[in-house]
Amino acid sequence: MIIQVRELRKNYMTYQRGASFRETLKSVFKRKAITVEAVKGLTFEVAEGDIVGFLGPNGAGKSTTLKMLTGVLHPTSGEVQILGFTPWKQRKKYVRNIGAVFGQKSQLLWDIPPIDAFYMNKEIYGLEEAAFRETLDHLVELLDVSEIIRKPTRQLSLGERMKCEFIMAMLHRPSVVFLDEPTIGLDVIAKEKIRAFIQEMNSQGVTFILTTHDLEDVEQLARRVIVVNHGEIVFDDSISALRGFLGAKKTVRITTESAALWDDIHGVRVLSRESETETELELDTDKLPLKEFIRLVNERHTIMDMAIDALPIDVIIKELYQGS
Ligand SMILES: Nc1ncnc2c1ncn2[C@@H]1O[C@H](COP(=O)(O)OP(=O)(O)OP(=O)(O)O)[C@@H](O)[C@H]1O
Numbered sequence: 001m002i003i004q005v006r007e008l009r010k011n012y013m014t015y016q017r018g019a020s021f022r023e024t025l026k027s028v029f030k031r032k033a034i035t036v037e038a039v040k041g042l043t044f045e046v047a048e049g050d051i052v053g054f055l056g057p058n059g060a061g062k063s064t065t066l067k068m069l070t071g072v073l074h075p076t077s078g079e080v081q082i083l084g085f086t087p088w089k090q091r092k093k094y095v096r097n098i099g100a101v102f103g104q105k106s107q108l109l110w111d112i113p114p115i116d117a118f119y120m121n122k123e124i125y126g127l128e129e130a131a132f133r134e135t136l137d138h139l140v141e142l143l144d145v146s147e148i149i150r151k152p153t154r155q156l157s158l159g160e161r162m163k164c165e166f167i168m169a170m171l172h173r174p175s176v177v178f179l180d181e182p183t184i185g186l187d188v189i190a191k192e193k194i195r196a197f198i199q200e201m202n203s204q205g206v207t208f209i210l211t212t213h214d215l216e217d218v219e220q221l222a223r224r225v226i227v228v229n230h231g232e233i234v235f236d237d238s239i240s241a242l243r244g245f246l247g248a249k250k251t252v253r254i255t256t257e258s259a260a261l262w263d264d265i266h267g268v269r270v271l272s273r274e275s276e277t278e279t280e281l282e283l284d285t286d287k288l289p290l291k292e293f294i295r296l297v298n299e300r301h302t303i304m305d306m307a308i309d310a311l312p313i314d315v316i317i318k319e320l321y322q323g324s
């Protein structure tokens with residue numbers, strides 16, 4: 001296993017602030033310390049060559065975990081071994097073997113072209129010229145950015161900049177790469193390009209940990225999903241197991257000839273309503289088998305159109321967040 005995490009915990013010490021102006025003023029003189037348990041004992045392993053989606057609602061503890069895994073934050077307790085290193089103890093050696101792309105933070109320099117920043121990284125990592133050029137040429141070709149890397153960074157579009165951020169993170173050929181919201185703010189085409197790049201790097205053996213709120217990223221890239229909520233793992237399995245998590249539930253988009261009501265049918269929940277005749281339903285086939293559902297609807301209405309699908313992954317994730 002390339003990543004081993006045991007009972008990883010992080011408590012933040014912070015000070016309680018008053019709700020009102022008066023209380024806030026009081027707290028300036030007499031502060032009450034409180035402990036925030038951001039990460040409450042995470043245990044997991046990641047195999048070499050995997051792409052793991054690390055999901056959770058806002059404040060679940062994802063960034064805190066990622067900071068500990070990249071070595072910038074000391075945990076309160078617990079153990080992490082990545083590529084044989086303890087990230088926060090052997091940080092200098094460790095960072096030569098990992099890469100990171102943070103969608104909301106840039107590693108490039110605003111006033112200089114990306115190509116100059118790439119050369120800066122070459123010096124920082126002490127990369128040999130021939131190997132550096134070979135990697136750079138390969139990455140530039142894959143991402144189709146030969147013109148772009150010579151323009152000042154501040155002139156680049158977000159999509160162009162993100163491609164360069166990826167090159168910056170991959171130049172020293174890391175074997176584990178952490179991605180935090182790598183496609184945030186990108187248009188559909190740029191997202192596709194970035195995802196294809198991640199897949200290509202993965203096929204060359206790079207292991208990825210991917211934190212994102214974009215479930216398309218997860219569906220297209222991750223083979224495994226770890227969901228955290230309130231600092232704890234609430235789900236850790238394959239993407240297909242995630243789909244099966246709500247088991248028997250399906251979505252049914254149905255159009256009837258006349259106005260239809262659905263609330264009285266056991267096992268059926270209205271997800272959205274286009275009009276009196278067009279509705280999207282959630283059907284729990286454990287409670288009401290599909291055959292029974294169709295028979296029941298046929299008794300009451302004339303079906304004009306109907307499409308049945310597995311529950312979308314965002315609905316499953318929402319239920320996971322709410323259920324835990
Ligand atoms: N420096 C800090 N001091 C005190 N509390 C903190 C600090 N950093 C984070 N927290 C708290 O720890 C918890 C976990 O935060 P964290 O940023 O890890 O969540 P997250 O899952 O990354 O959220 P998001 O999706 O919004 O980025 C939150 O309750 C947050 O308010």
